[in-house]
Amino acid sequence: DAKTTQPNSMESNEEEPVHLPCNHSTISGTDYIHWYRQLPSQGPEYVIHGLTSNVNNRMASLAIAEDRKSSTLILHRATLRDAAVYYCILRGVSKETSGSRLTFGEGTQLTVNP
Amino acid sequence: DVKVTQSSRYLVKRTGEKVFLECVQDMDHENMFWYRQDPGLGLRLIYFSYDVKMKEKGDIPEGYSVSREKKERFSLILESASTNQTSMYLCASNTGAHEQYFGPGTRLTVT
Numbered sequence: 001d002a003k004t005t006q007p008n009s010m011e012s013n014e015e016e017p018v019h020l021p022c023n024h025s026t027i028s029g030t031d032y033i034h035w036y037r038q039l040p041s042q043g044p045e046y047v048i049h050g051l052t053s054n055v056n057n058r059m060a061s062l063a064i065a066e067d068r069k070s071s072t073l074i075l076h077r078a079t080l081r082d083a084a085v086y087y088c089i090l091r092g093v094s095k096e097t098s099g100s101r102l103t104f105g106e107g108t109q110l111t112v113n114p
Numbered sequence: 115d116v117k118v119t120q121s122s123r124y125l126v127k128r129t130g131e132k133v134f135l136e137c138v139q140d141m142d143h144e145n146m147f148w149y150r151q152d153p154g155l156g157l158r159l160i161y162f163s164y165d166v167k168m169k170e171k172g173d174i175p176e177g178y179s180v181s182r183e184k185k186e187r188f189s190l191i192l193e194s195a196s197t198n199q200t201s202m203y204l205c206a207s208n209t210g211a212h213e214q215y216f217g218p219g220t221r222l223t224v225t
Contacts, residue, residue: 043216104157
């Protein structure tokens with residue numbers, strides 16, 4: 001699987017936007033970019049995913065660079081409940097990944113200050 | 115509301131014991147996964163299953179086995195627990211290439 005690189009930690013203030021970066025310079029043309037987050041003492045939860053175009057949902061927005069070598073998860077107004085570890089994951093589409101396995105890295109620990 | 119449940123939140127076992135971790139999903143998903151999570155190592159895939167009675171090794175299957183006799187249930191078995199299997203164990207499920215839904219996790223301590 002292609003590798004992703006994320007900062008170990010980031011800080012934000014409540015009510016402000018947060019931009020979480022992810023580099024994936026070895027991404028292949030068929031790799032989807034997925035974001036999950038893990039709140040303290042919980043299992044990871046899906047946030048958003050995309051292939052080429054920017055995506056929005058009720059939780060966040062995903063901005064994908066034109067060359068697809070990087071992406072940014074955007075939380076428009078951070079709340080204290082957004083404090084979590086955020087994982088950027090590449091998922092390929094092939095027979096070998098018919099089980100949709102995900103490879104998690106270390107992620108970014110987001111701290112939200114009141 | 116989608117749901118993945120795991121049999122225990124916390125479990126303490128002795129070295130050498132046989133340990134069963136159970137996972138149940140109510141979403142009729144074909145795929146189920148077992149991960150373990152350790153500080154500094156992130157989540158690592160142990161085994162996954164894409165159909166009843168089917169299983170595939172993940173990245174760290176040594177010391178573990180799995181069972182999937184029914185679609186909704188995926189069990190992780192530690193044949194002879196060892197202290198290096200002390201960890202947080204997470205179960206997940208999905209269908210096709212869609213997002214994975216995770217359970218709350220089981221924190222296993224082997225003494």
